[in-house]
Amino acid sequence: MCYVRLAARRLRPGLPRLAAFLPVLAMLPFLPLAFRAVHPRVISGFFLAWLAESKLLLLANGQGPLHPSLPLPAFVAVASGPVRLRVEKPAQTSSGLGLVSAAVMAALLAVIVSLYKYEERMNQYILFTLYSFHMYLALELVLASMAAAARTLLGLDLEAQFDRPYISASLGDFWGRRWNLSVPNVLRPCVYRPVRAYLGSAAAGVLASFLVSGLMHELMFSYITLRPPTGEVTAFFALHGACAVAEAWWARHDKWWRPPPLLATPLVLAFVIVTAFWLFFPPLTRPGADKVIIAECEAAIAFLRDAGAWAAGSVRSVWTGRL
Template sequence: MAGGDLRSLALVSTVVTAAMCYVRFAAQRLRPGLPRLAAFLPVLAVLPFLPLAFHAIHPRAISGFFLAWLAESKLLLLAAGQGPLHPSLPLPAFVAVASGPVRLRADKAVQTSSGLGLVSSAVMAALLAVIVYLYRYKEQMNQYLLLTLYSFHVYLALELVLASMAAAARAVLGLDLEPQFDRPYLSSSLRDFWGRRWNLSVPAILRPCVYRPVRAWLGSAPAGVLATFLVSGLVHELMFFYITLRPPTGEATAFFALHGACAVAEAWWARYDRWWRPPPLLATPLVLAFVMVTAFWLFFPPITRPGADKVVIAECEAAIAFLRDAGAWAAGFVRPA
């Protein structure tokens, strides 16, 4: 990041910490419902604007995801007396859970991995570096090969960023955390991919915020699923705005609406035990192919059309060059004379 974005990071971190301290103070003294919601409104109004303080795409998009999606949703749940936040949490833990991809493990007896191991992280970082290197030849690449690399780039970058943030919270605050991904490349269905494997912070928020209220209101699980995917699409439009700084195109909403409809159809088909379904060895590649092909069609164009992907690549190349130079400097510094 440039010096300006480092200053923005310090400013945004200070504002968010102060805002979450205020939220915790208000939640301790006000009952759930309209009193809490009214007290939270100033913070809810400010959070979506904070990512715009950054000039580079990466910090703007990451902070947009953390603040305009996760934090806003968690504060709305807290206003209703629900969700992962509780005013009894220690202040550092409250701030971390409120403003980051940190989910406290509900059942400590459940033995699941709480993040990437060192070896896995190193392998993923190396693969991401290879992908960034291959972008040098993107002008000679087939368009669909390039979009495939973009797909792997999105997964690896999200996995590393979210896992490192959660690991930092675990190391500094001693929190027992749940993992952010669960091997999405092994998904056996769209419901498995979106609900149980991909970016688990998102379904953990969308279930109580959208799915359960809509299901209870309409008495229909499919309506809850469709509403959840629709809201996810609308929020992705906002995430794309943070990336491109251009008005929404509706393509992200169409992408998630399509996947929601297919997930509902998939659940309806699964109710009939005698109907044919693909074996696991075939189901996984079919699911991944469907996700990638529809992403080529609807998900990536709003980013590639204005050239935001080129800026992302340039930022990645600059980051890798910085790490390479820093590593060479460190190696020379510790090398004995």
């Protein structure tokens, strides 16, 4: 990142800057493979092979959120982290997950992981439902933790990564404004706007964005399974892209019927979950990657439990000694 920042300072946007970035762009997708455990491999893959690659391509074209004038620590954090700088005043920014909310989510995640011991007796769809909640809670906690660390260490003013996706009233609302916001924040300038400007079609921009998202998710799944892509995740996002376009087309007709919010939200969530059962989770469960993820989660929870017990015992010993 030091090299990229220096090159961006010395070279004008366009082909010269892009050519200078190419060695870094070519190297980033391979760095996550240095990790043997699934969680650090896929998390670093998301940060480096998706977010950092996208933001460096934008920087090569002279677009934000990166700028060579940023201090090096902030440049690295914004380039490779699931965060971006806000332009509003700090008083208007969201603080992200609060301590109580984070604690509740962590407790719920621990409960879900503890239920996996009964997976052999579970219906497959119940297990997939648990996987859905597991994925949401884990992403929320990981991304919020990264944002909080950057805010604390670097003084950056950061945006929340999720905005209550469970109240989404449409697919466009779910994917574009509520779920994992760091992804649409890079897909809009990298894919949607160029395609829309070139073809003159918002629908084409949406479809292209979902297609690219599907391809990048294939890469993330390859980091998890260490197997070639199956195409199912791309099909999942292509389907959602087509449905989002159809949904937007329908919404433009004011006189046509549309479900009330109380009905729209469960319909959207049901569609996301059911199609995930069909296309999203099988590439993970088929090679047994879900078992590896569960084992790593159980090991992490056991470590935290033992560490907490040790810390509590140490505090108790010190307190007793003082008395």
